[in-house]
Amino acid sequence: MKENKLHFKREQFNHLAALISLLFILQLLAVLFLEKPWSIAASIIILTAGISILLIMRNRSKTFFGDYQHLIEEENQLSTLLHALPDFVCFKDGEGRWLKVNQFGRQLYNLEDIDYIGKTDRDLGELVPFFKEAFDYCIDSDEQSWQSENVTRCEESFSLPSGEFKTFDVIKVPLYHGDRSRKGLVIIGRDISQQKMAEEMLLRKEKLSVVGELAAGIAHEIRNPLTSIKGFIQLLEENEHVSESYLSVMSSEMDRINQIVGELLILSKPQMREFKPFDMRDVLDYTTKVMGHESLLKGITIHEHHPDFPIMVCGDKNQIIQVLINIVKNAIDAMMEGDITIDCTTDGDHMKISVVDQGAGIPPERLKRLGEPFFTLKEKGMGLGLTISQKILQDHKGSLHIESEVNRGTKVDVVLPGYSGKE
DSSP: OHHHHHHHHHHHHHHHHHHHHHHHHHHHHHHHHOOTTHHHHHHHHHHHHHHHHHHHHHHHHHHHHHHHHHHHHHHHHHHHHHHHOSSEEEEEETTSOEEEEOHHHHHHTTOTTSOOTTOOHHHHHHHSGGGHHHHHHHHHHHHHHHHHTSOEEEEEEEEOTTSOEEEEEEEEEEEEOTTSOEEEEEEEEEEOHHHHHHHHHHHHHHHHHHHHHHHHHHHHHHHHHHHHHHHHHHHHHTOTTSOHHHHHHHHHHHHHHHHHHHHHHHHHSOOOOOOEEEEHHHHHHHHHHHHHHHHHHTTEEEEEEOOSSOOEEEEOHHHHHHHHHHHHHHHHHTOSSEEEEEEEEEOSSEEEEEEEOOSOOOOHHHHTTTTSTTOOSSTTOOSOHHHHHHHHHHHTTOEEEEEEETTTEEEEEEEEEOOOSOO
16 A cells, blocks of 8 residues: 555656656747747746746655655565564565565575575576475475465475474465466465474374273283183193193293283383393393394394493383393394494483494385384284383383484484482
8 A cells, every 4th residue: 555655656756857847848948939028927937837846846755755765664674574484484476486585484495695586496496406306396386376376275394404304384375467467476384393293293192002002901811811821730730640841831931921911011001110220231241142142043243332331220121121132133133144233322311222233224204103003014023012112211211213224224222311329
């Protein structure tokens, strides 16, 4: 509205300037063709009219430049507000050329040192090759918005040079001239990366809760007949005609089944265990010793490195052993031959165990799903090993991180809080 008013005043100013030019021409004609005293009278009239018009122009110019200055101030305020927004805001013309983008957008696409004005997404993809795929997607998305002739909303995701993965909720508003030709496109994108992560974590917790309920039911149903079978085995042990070796095997297998049931219960509810301090070096040595035979059968060598001083951790020693055995076993299953390296480091507050293999690696789309209940890369696996390991580490206020590259191997980091001896 203010721009239209300013345009009207500018037109009036131009008309007055044209009228001054006309009076100058009339003055010249009066001097050349009129005789005295008519030429003098005409000159006085024309001069009076010219002075009046100049006074009007002077007053109009003050108003005009005042409005212009006010409009510039408003534009600066809007520009400041635009650059302060934590969202991506961009304006394009009807041909898809960038007209203006806020500071957030320039930093997002690394455009701080690039003259983006007048360039299309395809041009910017050539100038910033890292985002070429993202810019190409924007071309298709913009065209869909133009075709719909209405406000559109979609999600756009891409990676940053830092490795961070971003997801934006994008609204696109197409603008048209009176003849329905394309005038411009307004694009607003809000970063919803944290929201998407929270949704994924919530979904994973819901799955884990369902698995926990299922595991509790299975464990309960298995333990009931196990109790009866265990009692009958004890009765058979008193019978001299039954082989003692057979009974021993049966009893040990029953104990093993009972242990598996106990592991399922880890998923269903927190277990009442007494956490005690222990030296992580003992856990590493035990894990290497237990898994050493299985690795040698496949031509795999396990290399273990840890400091010479005690690395104290407070927790359930057997559960931590279970976690490390599970990780090392996964590494062995992923390899035909080669080396597995187990490194242990500490900074006092935390300790980290890194298990690195030389296996086939894990594709990115599968790496995202590791740890989900019943998702496994093994043909005969149940998909509960990592789920149980993550639950154990969560109870110990620790964490598990997995990095992998296809045909290069996998690295698994187990991080646990250190133990200083103080409560």
